[in-house]
Amino acid sequence: xxxxxxxxxxxxxxxxxxxxxxxxxxxxxxxxxxxxxxxxxxxxxxxxxxxxxxxxxxxxxxxxxxxxxxxxxxxxxxxxxxxxxxxxxxx
Amino acid sequence: xxxxxxxxxxxxxxxxxxxxxxxxxxxxxxxxxxxxxxxxxxxxxxxxxxxxxxxxxxxxxxxxxxxxxxxxxxxxxxxxxxxxxxxxxxxxxxxxxxxxxxxxxxxxxxxxxxxxxxxxxxxxxxxxxxxxxxxxxxxxxxxxxxxxxxxxxxxxxxxxxxxxxxxxxxxxxxxxxxxxxxxxxxxxxxxxxxxxxxxxxxxxxxxxxxxxxxxxxxxxxxxxxxxxxxxxxxxxxxxxxxxxxxxxxxxxxxxxxxxxxxxxxxxxxxxxxxxxxxxxxxxxxxxxxxxxxxxxxxxxxxxxxxxxxxxxxxxxxxxxxxxxxxxxxxxxxxxxxxxxxxxxxxxxxxxxxxxxxxxxxxxxxxxxxxxxxxxxxxxxxxxxxxxxxxxxxxxxxxxxxxxxxxxxxxxxxxxxxxxxxxx
Numbered sequence: 001x002x003x004x005x006x007x008x009x010x011x012x013x014x015x016x017x018x019x020x021x022x023x024x025x026x027x028x029x030x031x032x033x034x035x036x037x038x039x040x041x042x043x044x045x046x047x048x049x050x051x052x053x054x055x056x057x058x059x060x061x062x063x064x065x066x067x068x069x070x071x072x073x074x075x076x077x078x079x080x081x082x083x084x085x086x087x088x089x090x091x
Numbered sequence: 092x093x094x095x096x097x098x099x100x101x102x103x104x105x106x107x108x109x110x111x112x113x114x115x116x117x118x119x120x121x122x123x124x125x126x127x128x129x130x131x132x133x134x135x136x137x138x139x140x141x142x143x144x145x146x147x148x149x150x151x152x153x154x155x156x157x158x159x160x161x162x163x164x165x166x167x168x169x170x171x172x173x174x175x176x177x178x179x180x181x182x183x184x185x186x187x188x189x190x191x192x193x194x195x196x197x198x199x200x201x202x203x204x205x206x207x208x209x210x211x212x213x214x215x216x217x218x219x220x221x222x223x224x225x226x227x228x229x230x231x232x233x234x235x236x237x238x239x240x241x242x243x244x245x246x247x248x249x250x251x252x253x254x255x256x257x258x259x260x261x262x263x264x265x266x267x268x269x270x271x272x273x274x275x276x277x278x279x280x281x282x283x284x285x286x287x288x289x290x291x292x293x294x295x296x297x298x299x300x301x302x303x304x305x306x307x308x309x310x311x312x313x314x315x316x317x318x319x320x321x322x323x324x325x326x327x328x329x330x331x332x333x334x335x336x337x338x339x340x341x342x343x344x345x346x347x348x349x350x351x352x353x354x355x356x357x358x359x360x361x362x363x364x365x366x367x368x369x370x371x372x373x374x375x376x377x378x379x380x381x382x383x384x385x386x387x388x389x390x391x392x393x394x395x396x397x398x399x400x401x402x403x404x405x406x407x408x409x410x411x412x413x414x415x416x417x418x419x420x421x422x423x424x425x426x427x428x429x430x431x432x433x434x435x436x437x438x439x440x441x442x443x444x445x446x447x448x449x450x451x452x453x454x455x456x457x458x459x460x461x462x463x464x465x466x467x468x469x470x471x472x473x474x475x476x477x478x479x480x481x482x483x484x485x486x487x488x489x490x491x492x493x494x495x496x497x498x499x500x501x502x503x504x505x506x507x508x509x510x511x512x513x514x
Binding site: 018040043044 | 227230
């Protein structure tokens, strides 16, 4: 998975859930200050990202994540870990 | 005819703003036009795929011309259940119509009633739980479904830090909210109160449940004839949805700022049947006592009253008990009685608030709107039901009733504004 692809996905989610302009969802954009996301909103965004990329992101992974770019890195990290892990039976 | 005997230690309560989002339309003029026409708003359910329901229950009175984006940013609308969207919008309209209220936010309050709150969100998220599991349930479920969400959001949007309450007394919540709001002003606790009610029970689960109770009309082949309060052929209520809100204001403030005063909340009472979880006490003793207490609170005699805006749900039991109660208080055919539910259905926790708005419009226009579909008077009910066309209203206040499952009764007395208080 490429970082651009993840950023694109995050932008889709933000546009859908927040009604913000796509251009506002830059890697530097801060969820709280720039996109108006509160703690409940962040949970919603994470759920939508999990659905989109078929991942499970542990709550502990979100500590210290304040920007879209940081969130993309977490997604890449989790996705990479999933790819590295031995395939489960039938997966 | 005596005037109201006012208590000198009570602040008078003016109504200075009205707002509705209801099946008859999204402003008071639209509500009045529908009520005066005697037409019913009932039709096939469009909100969801009603094929999940038995065919006989696939109709309701829906609000069709409401766009939440007229009132909310996209992101905010997403996070509010429809019940709160309708309630907040009605409250916003009411406040806008009141002009420059300009009061200390700490002296401004909200009382918002609902029967069940954000039921649509609850049902939707329960589906998510069943289909996709616990960790897919929305973190917004609790704030969207909780019964007090409307009261909270109305207050937050305005920055009003005074009393903020939710009343959840089923079908009586709207009238209780207006009454409790009036009490806040009368008791000197608040200067301005947005008081009202809201409900959206047109959902698969709620329609199924009310149907299973036998509370709903099953006249699906003629939905527009289904809600027929006090009529001999009534067979249940028609589910409605929507909200009504009133701006209640301390009388002297309203007069000083030359506000348009629609009327005055003269009296209010609430009591309990203490009888059965859904059925009214036979003979309407609780409802009669409630109306009498509201009249006593207003300092009025039954003969002072111009008309009664009844609860009139179109269920066999409610209408019979209420009619008996009206006879107990006012005598046989002793007062004109109307029910708005023939036209707009039963808005559950929103009903009493919309009907309070309708009562004030009736006073303003000096006309009593007809009870839609009341074409076959029930010979067992010795009441004078206004039907067919609007009837010129005799002078005098309106008594507006709501009775809820659980035996909760509420009656308010609304009167035209008088320039000077009578001694």
